[in-house]
Amino acid sequence: MNxxxxxxxxxxxxxxxxxxxxxxxxxxxGTVLYSNSANSFEASNIGALxxxxxxxxxxxxxxxxxxxxxxxxxxxxxxDGIYLLPLSLGERSCYLCCIYxxxxxxxxxxxxxxxxxxxxxxFVREESLREESEVQTSGKEGYLFENITDEEMDxxxxxxxx
Numbered sequence: 001m002n003x004x005x006x007x008x009x010x011x012x013x014x015x016x017x018x019x020x021x022x023x024x025x026x027x028x029x030g031t032v033l034y035s036n037s038a039n040s041f042e043a044s045n046i047g048a049l050x051x052x053x054x055x056x057x058x059x060x061x062x063x064x065x066x067x068x069x070x071x072x073x074x075x076x077x078x079x080d081g082i083y084l085l086p087l088s089l090g091e092r093s094c095y096l097c098c099i100y101x102x103x104x105x106x107x108x109x110x111x112x113x114x115x116x117x118x119x120x121x122x123f124v125r126e127e128s129l130r131e132e133s134e135v136q137t138s139g140k141e142g143y144l145f146e147n148i149t150d151e152e153m154d155x156x157x158x159x160x161x162x
């Protein structure tokens with residue numbers, strides 16, 4: 001299963017798409033892997049802008065100190081804002097982007113987003129391991145047909161009665 005479909009299943013099955021008004025998973029190049037926005041143009045804008053703002057913040061942070069894990073980016077007031085978290089989904093680096101407004105408890109939303117990022121990373125890791133396991137157990141050795149002759153092939157694929 002491709003990564004976008006896997007992420008969509010994760011959000012829809014668990015109703016995590018309702019955590020915030022706008023939630024998106026964005027690759028580092030700005031490609032949106034998942035968005036709960038119905039407007040695809042808006043989702044694309046979120047992807048490009050979230051990726052750009054994260055890269056700009058990383059560049060500024062590198063002037064101050066060594067890059068570390070555990071960074072997050074918040075641009076907010078007490079009730080409205082943007083919250084970005086880095087994710088590692090399999091081999092891909094991504095961002096979890098949340099845009100919210102008129103929220104009574106943004107601290108709780110941010111904690112929910114951190115929990116969500118942890119769960120999503122674990123979900124993708126488990127699915128990848130499960131798929132690898134299925135491929136290994138279903139792998140067959142040898143050929144389905146051995147020593148098949150040209151005559152037998154002609155009989156299998158020949159057109160009869162013409």
